[in-house]
Amino acid sequence: MLDERKSRVLQAIVEDYVATAEPVGSRTIARKYSLGVSPATIRNEMADLEEMGYLEQPHTSAGRIPSDLGYRYYVDCLMETPEVDPADAELIRRTFERKIREVDVLIRETARLLSETTHLTAVVVGPQLSKAHFRELRFIPLDDRRAVLIYITDSGFVENHVVELPVEITMLELERVAEILNQQLRGQPVESLSRTALRIVQDELKRYGALLEQTLEFLKENLEPGEKRRLYLGGTTNILNQPEFRNVDKLRSLLSVLENDELVAELLEATEPDSDKPTIQIGEEIKIREMADCSVVSAYYTLGNEVIGRVGIIGPKRMEYGRVVGIMEAVTRQLALATSRYRF
Amino acid sequence: MLDERKSRVLQAIVEDYVATAEPVGSRTIARKYSLGVSPATIRNEMADLEEMGYLEQPHTSAGRIPSDLGYRYYVDCLMETPEVDPADAELIRRTFERKIREVDVLIRETARLLSETTHLTAVVVGPQLSKAHFRELRFIPLDDRRAVLIYITDSGFVENHVVELPVEITMLELERVAEILNQQLRGQPVESLSRTALRIVQDELKRYGALLEQTLEFLKENLEPGEKRRLYLGGTTNILNQPEFRNVDKLRSLLSVLENDELVAELLEATEPDSDKPTIQIGEEIKIREMADCSVVSAYYTLGNEVIGRVGIIGPKRMEYGRVVGIMEAVTRQLALATSRYRF
DNA sequence: GGGTGGCACTCACGGAGAGCCAGTGCTAAC
DNA sequence: GTTAGCACTGGCTCTCCGTGAGTGCCACCC
Numbered sequence: 001m002l003d004e005r006k007s008r009v010l011q012a013i014v015e016d017y018v019a020t021a022e023p024v025g026s027r028t029i030a031r032k033y034s035l036g037v038s039p040a041t042i043r044n045e046m047a048d049l050e051e052m053g054y055l056e057q058p059h060t061s062a063g064r065i066p067s068d069l070g071y072r073y074y075v076d077c078l079m080e081t082p083e084v085d086p087a088d089a090e091l092i093r094r095t096f097e098r099k100i101r102e103v104d105v106l107i108r109e110t111a112r113l114l115s116e117t118t119h120l121t122a123v124v125v126g127p128q129l130s131k132a133h134f135r136e137l138r139f140i141p142l143d144d145r146r147a148v149l150i151y152i153t154d155s156g157f158v159e160n161h162v163v164e165l166p167v168e169i170t171m172l173e174l175e176r177v178a179e180i181l182n183q184q185l186r187g188q189p190v191e192s193l194s195r196t197a198l199r200i201v202q203d204e205l206k207r208y209g210a211l212l213e214q215t216l217e218f219l220k221e222n223l224e225p226g227e228k229r230r231l232y233l234g235g236t237t238n239i240l241n242q243p244e245f246r247n248v249d250k251l252r253s254l255l256s257v258l259e260n261d262e263l264v265a266e267l268l269e270a271t272e273p274d275s276d277k278p279t280i281q282i283g284e285e286i287k288i289r290e291m292a293d294c295s296v297v298s299a300y301y302t303l304g305n306e307v308i309g310r311v312g313i314i315g316p317k318r319m320e321y322g323r324v325v326g327i328m329e330a331v332t333r334q335l336a337l338a339t340s341r342y343r344f
Numbered sequence: 345m346l347d348e349r350k351s352r353v354l355q356a357i358v359e360d361y362v363a364t365a366e367p368v369g370s371r372t373i374a375r376k377y378s379l380g381v382s383p384a385t386i387r388n389e390m391a392d393l394e395e396m397g398y399l400e401q402p403h404t405s406a407g408r409i410p411s412d413l414g415y416r417y418y419v420d421c422l423m424e425t426p427e428v429d430p431a432d433a434e435l436i437r438r439t440f441e442r443k444i445r446e447v448d449v450l451i452r453e454t455a456r457l458l459s460e461t462t463h464l465t466a467v468v469v470g471p472q473l474s475k476a477h478f479r480e481l482r483f484i485p486l487d488d489r490r491a492v493l494i495y496i497t498d499s500g501f502v503e504n505h506v507v508e509l510p511v512e513i514t515m516l517e518l519e520r521v522a523e524i525l526n527q528q529l530r531g532q533p534v535e536s537l538s539r540t541a542l543r544i545v546q547d548e549l550k551r552y553g554a555l556l557e558q559t560l561e562f563l564k565e566n567l568e569p570g571e572k573r574r575l576y577l578g579g580t581t582n583i584l585n586q587p588e589f590r591n592v593d594k595l596r597s598l599l600s601v602l603e604n605d606e607l608v609a610e611l612l613e614a615t616e617p618d619s620d621k622p623t624i625q626i627g628e629e630i631k632i633r634e635m636a637d638c639s640v641v642s643a644y645y646t647l648g649n650e651v652i653g654r655v656g657i658i659g660p661k662r663m664e665y666g667r668v669v670g671i672m673e674a675v676t677r678q679l680a681l682a683t684s685r686y687r688f
Numbered sequence: 689g690g691g692t693g694g695c696a697c698t699c700a701c702g703g704a705g706a707g708c709c710a711g712t713g714c715t716a717a718c
Numbered sequence: 719g720t721t722a723g724c725a726c727t728g729g730c731t732c733t734c735c736g737t738g739a740g741t742g743c744c745a746c747c748c
Contacts, residue, residue: 025740040692043741061698061740140482140496148502150494152484158492160502237603240596248592252584259581369711384721387712405711405727 008035009045010054014066014074018318021243023063068283075280081326088117096334107232115235117327120315123264126230127308134185139174231261242316244293253290268298268310278328283317297324301332303339352379353389354398358410358418362662365587367407412627419624425670432461440678451576459579461671464659467608470574471652478529483518575605586660588637597634612642612654622672627661641668645676647683
């Protein structure tokens with residue numbers, strides 16, 4: 001725990017550095033932040049803070065910048081989350097009051113909204129199929145060899161997939177397959193439609209072999225933990241406005257990471273499972289080497305009590321944490337609300 | 345038309361500049377490309393070519409680089425398209441021999457494939473709904489107020505959409521609506537399901553007012569020329585490897601363009617409608633200012649005789665046009681083949 | 689003893705100048 | 719028409735200050 005004055009000094013340094021991207025010196029603080037002491041005193045405090053690991057010095061004759069630890073202390077103990085800017089609040093309200101009926105569009109719009117309000121890069125991981133409850137599947141025959149398999153959950157996802165039919169199957173038999181599957185599976189949490197549960201059904205339906213196998217395969221593909229993710233990035237180019245990424249090589253390695261959906265989705269998994277405050281990962285706390293200069297603010301949104309998706313903001317460590325957290329809270333609240341409209 | 349020797353000189357300059365990204369001088373050409381004449385002669389030829397507008401000089405004491413016109417002459421008259429590299433050919437073959445059943449996945453994979461083989465940025469605009477023929481729609485009731493509207497075309501697209509029902513409608517009536525619409529519209533080219541054609545049906549079905557309106561709205565949204573595009577970018581970060589984009593500001597403006605799906609899709613519209621060779625746009629031939637240093641190679645792919653989608657490669661003007669064209673031809677051939685598998 | 693003013697020291701940054709060199713344009717000769 | 723020779727150009731790199739922001743330390747003061 002830092003004493004009052006050290007806290008104020010650290011806070012001043014973080015906030016000034018966030019605003020200017022320049023190492024901040026003792027005189028600047030004495031002038032801009034009225035701590036009522038002289039630069040020399042602040043120099044001493046800064047020397048202490050550096051020794052304790054909260055500050056770093058790019059080179060001997062430069063000002064100080066916060067270390068990862070310094071940012072960590074700042075977000076944990078010093079940061080305030082200001083009211084969301086009225087213009088942003090208005091934008092958020094307006095975005096969600098439009099009735100968006102397609103889940104994909106909703107995700108995309110959310111990502112755009114977050115990136116526009118924070119001027120950073122936003123990630124949204126869409127409602128996960130596996131968190132929903134199975135409702136019903138249907139086959140729509142196309143010709144004698146193929147049908148569309150349609151799969152609906154009670155949170156309103158509709159997925160479809162063309163499956164090949166065993167040649168001999170009749171329209172009636174097809175309906176029978178659907179009926180049996182529906183009876184066995186309706187209302188089940190999709191997550192627990194595990195291989196074993198499905199296998200029971202499979203036994204019962206041995207004779208529809210190939211068709212069933214494809215259906216199951218589709219269900220598996222879409223429901224396993226590694227299910228296809230609905231992931232959307234917004235405002236990737238906002239990164240380019242950050243002075244820390246003027247360097248093209250750094251930029252390239254970061255952008256390569258962002259092109260990898262797997263990795264990005266994992267980033268957001270770090271969200272603390274029970275907190276309803278956004279989680280913040282700072283610099284080297286992120287395991288990805290290329291992101292050592294970045295921070296990630298992430299949160300989840302819920303449908304009922306169920307976590308069904310996540311949002312994140314990726315930016316330089318030097319970001320306005322308070323503002324970002326405020327925006328994120330406002331957006332996830334609205335997003336949960338919007339998602340609940342899909343339910344039936 | 346350039347005489348033989350001028351052609352050889354221009355070709356040498358383009359190819360050397362493509363390979364090295366450095367302005368090329370008369371000595372380099374004399375040494376590396378055996379034209380059988382001395383540097384001085386080549387200097388004279390270069391001076392001529394510059395006067396004719398095929399070459400430019402970054403500054404007085406530097407070598408020459410091709411102008412837009414120079415590239416244009418090169419791709420029109422001098423370029424050869426070499427055999428696709430065996431490793432790439434193998435990769436292309438393998439990608440498409442996997443049975444990909446989801447259209448979205450196919451597009452994504454194609455974009456990835458193109459960007460990996462060309463080391464440039466790839467765009468794929470997916471099969472357009474509006475080019476298909478209507479086959480059938482279905483309602484699956486969810487509760488007494490909502491149903492899923494499912495829409496199938498004969499080229500294998502399945503789209504779905506939650507619609508709100510007029511409260512009084514019964515299951516049977518719902519089926520009747522679908523039936524009437526199906527009868528009226530089946531087999532129609534989707535493009536010609538214009539507002540007027542739909543209005544006729546609408547008259548007939550006045551009593552289902554709200555539901556019908558929503559259905560029509562959905563059809564319109566998805567079928568109008570401005571329909572939602574299935575567009576996918578691959579290898580965006582490949583741009584960063586190009587020395588011409590070491591400059592972060594140039595890079596930013598280019599990436600902003602690429603974030604705009606509308607603009608990117610328009611780029612590919614320029615594809616010449618009847619040629620089966622890829623179309624090449626060079627530098628300022630592209631109307632987008634931010635892309636003045638880029639070239640776009642684009643082509644379409646067909647299902648039957650119908651153009652249903654487009655692919656493009658975006659790179660610096662200094663790209664290996666021959667190789668890119670070769671790869672693109674191979675990929676579009678395979679893509680058309682793969683798409684035809686969806687048909688029924 | 690904590691706070692402060694003063695002072696020497698450090699180091700990144702930017703501009704000026706020198707040398708280098710790839711490449712040109714021109715001229716004269718073949 | 720081709721080529722060799724040569725003076726000239728202009729960007730690039732390296733080095734060398736000068737400048738200024740900022741530090742660390744010391745002595746002094748309340």
